[in-house]
Amino acid sequence: MAAIKENLVMNKKLRYVILSFITIGTFVLSCNQEKNNCEVSEIVPTETTGTEHNPDEEKIKTTINELLFNAGNYNLLALDSMMSDKAMLGISILKDGTWSNSEIAIKDFFESVEKMERSPYCEIPNDYDIIITEGQLALARADCILYRWGIPQTREINHFTFIKENGNWKILNISWTKEEISKEKKKYDLKIFARGYAQAWCSQKPNFVSSFFSEDGVLQINDGSSAKGTEAITNVAKGFMETFPDMVVSLDSLTTKSDKTRFYWTLTGTNNGTKGTGNKVKISGIEEWTxxxxxxxxxxxxxxDNKEYERQLKFGIN
Structure with a gap:
């Protein structure tokens, strides 16, 4: 991590020069693609960096985090809503000392993902660089580590081109480099495992939840019967996801004592599933893990609290 930070500092000036030239070229292209939302200023564009307070920067960071969250869950509907119709993806992968490049239209990418066997991942940004021009066009760089089940897999440096449409930032292009994490650095992180587990509960893909259990793992909720094995745990998760199509599970805190880990969570959602009441529910609880x-x-x-849960299903949140 120290080496990464040192590299970022050494290349910061060069990066902003490069990004400035890219900004001009991308702005011209985006004007051709999004004519209704582009205005050319006669004044030299004003660029903002992390040293200046700009509310658009926080919006862009939020958008990037939402995109990474939805990408890790393969939520294609949510991803599609964030993209320009003509968005492109580009990737450069380092393997055996050689870089290989590929690019694909976002629509074609979505179609390919639907045919793939998928496993959840959690991608966490460590650092951002953001340049905003005239509050209308933005370039962002997010240095991220991609984790699966709490273990770092790859370092991915993502580059985004944004354009503002009706007050919202839309993504025109995403390009990223991908490098495998060395074996000695692939160390398990319990907190990130827990973060990924919470994210999986938000995915509407019940097999993502069961993938965090061993094949003969056991899940018991309150005094109910135990669900043992991948299929049974998948069915438990499926029941909650069908009850709450918009379900969000947040990680509130995590504690470890002896050989037990306590995962504190809050579930929010609307009971719009089959025979649902349409009421909103917000309930907190604990999972104690071995x-x-x-x-x-x-x-x-x-x-x-099952009584409070049933009450909210029937009457909603107070």
């Missing part, structure tokens, strides 16, 4: 040697959940005992 982890196996690989860092997966061997046993989880979940607890929440």
């Amino acid at each position: 982890l196996n040697k690989d860092g997966l959940i061997q046993e989880s005992k979940g607890y929440f």
Whole structure:
């Protein structure tokens, strides 16, 4: 991590020079593609960096985080709503000392993803660079580490081109470099494992949840019967996801004592599933985990106030 930071500092001036030239070229292209939302200023464009307070920077960071979250869950509908219709993706991958490049239209990418066997991931930005021109066009760089089940897999430096449409930032292009993390640095991180687990509960893909358990893992909720094995745990997650199509599970905190880890969570959602009441629910609880040697959940005992949960299903949140 120290080497990464040193590299960022050494190349910061060069990066802004390069980004400035890219900004001009991209602005011309985006005007051709999005004529209704481009205005050429006669004044030299004003660029903002992280040293200046600009509310658009926070909006762009939020947009990037939402995109990475939805990408990790393969939520194509949410991703599509964030993209320009003509958005392109480009990737440069380092393998065996050689870089290989590819590009694909966003629509073609979505179609390919639908045919793929997918596994969840959690991509976390470590650093941002943002340049905004006239409050209308933006370039952003996000230095990220991609994790699967709490283990870092690749370092991915993402480059985004944004254009503002009706007050919202839309993504015109995404390009990124991808480098494998060295074996000695692939160390398990329990907090990121828990973050990925919470993200999986938001995915509407119940097999993503069960992938965080060992194959013979056990999930028990309150005094209910235990669900043992991948299929049974998938069915438990499916039940909640069908009850709450917009379900969001947040990680509130994480504690470890002896061989037990406590995952504190809050579920919010609307009961719009089959025979749903249409009421909103917000309930908090705990899962107490026993982890196996690989860092997966061997046993989880979940607890929440079932009476309050049933009351909210019937009457909604007070």
